[in-house]
Amino acid sequence: MGIEEDVRKAVLKYSDLLYKICIVIVCNEQDAQDAIQDTFCRYLEKKPDFRNEEHEKAWLIRVATNICRDMIRFRIRHPKISIDELGSGLMAPEQERTLKELLELPVKQKMVIYLHYVEGYQIKEIADILGITEGAVKMRLQRGRELLKLSLKEV
Numbered sequence: 001m002g003i004e005e006d007v008r009k010a011v012l013k014y015s016d017l018l019y020k021i022c023i024v025i026v027c028n029e030q031d032a033q034d035a036i037q038d039t040f041c042r043y044l045e046k047k048p049d050f051r052n053e054e055h056e057k058a059w060l061i062r063v064a065t066n067i068c069r070d071m072i073r074f075r076i077r078h079p080k081i082s083i084d085e086l087g088s089g090l091m092a093p094e095q096e097r098t099l100k101e102l103l104e105l106p107v108k109q110k111m112v113i114y115l116h117y118v119e120g121y122q123i124k125e126i127a128d129i130l131g132i133t134e135g136a137v138k139m140r141l142q143r144g145r146e147l148l149k150l151s152l153k154e155v
Contacts, residue, residue: 003047007040014057017119018064024114025068027103035071039064058129065111065130072107101151109144112137 018039022032042063050056102110111130115121116137123141127134 003044007043010043010056010060011040014060017057018060020118021061021111021114022064022068024103024110025065025107026071031068031071035064035067038067042067058125061115061129062131069107101148104151105144105147109140109147112140113144113148116141 015036018036019032022035023029026032026035039060043060048056048059050059102113105113112126115126115129116123121129123134123137126137130137
């Protein structure tokens with residue numbers, strides 16, 4: 001099977017997941033779509049050899065996350081997507097307030113919280129995906145939960 005076929009299958013399989021991750025990070029629909037497109041372009045350019053599907057998925061998440069971080073650094077002037085538009089596509093209406101607070105977290109905390117609580121990844125898996133230690137994941141989860149608790153109490 002050729003790389004084009006591999007990419008085609010990956011697009012069909014992982015586009016929704018990558019979209020959700022990217023939209024949580026960049027808070028802008030156009031930037032999220034650009035990040036996904038860039039992610040699959042890198043897949044074509046690098047032609048990585050994956051051990052299994054989980055390795056492929058982790059690689060795609062990591063690349064998309066890095067692209068989003070770069071976008072945040074260089075595209076600060078772009079407007080954010082409104083919470084009304086985002087809420088209907090990502091989470092149920094009753095979770096909208098929590099989503100709004102999640103979007104306000106720093107990138108490091110919101111990534112681990114999203115991967116852990118929304119996508120269901122374990123701490124070790126998140127550490128592997130993000131290229132950080134398990135201790136760093138635990139610390140970011142703890143700090144993110146504290147920040148969410150504080151912001152939800154204020155409202």
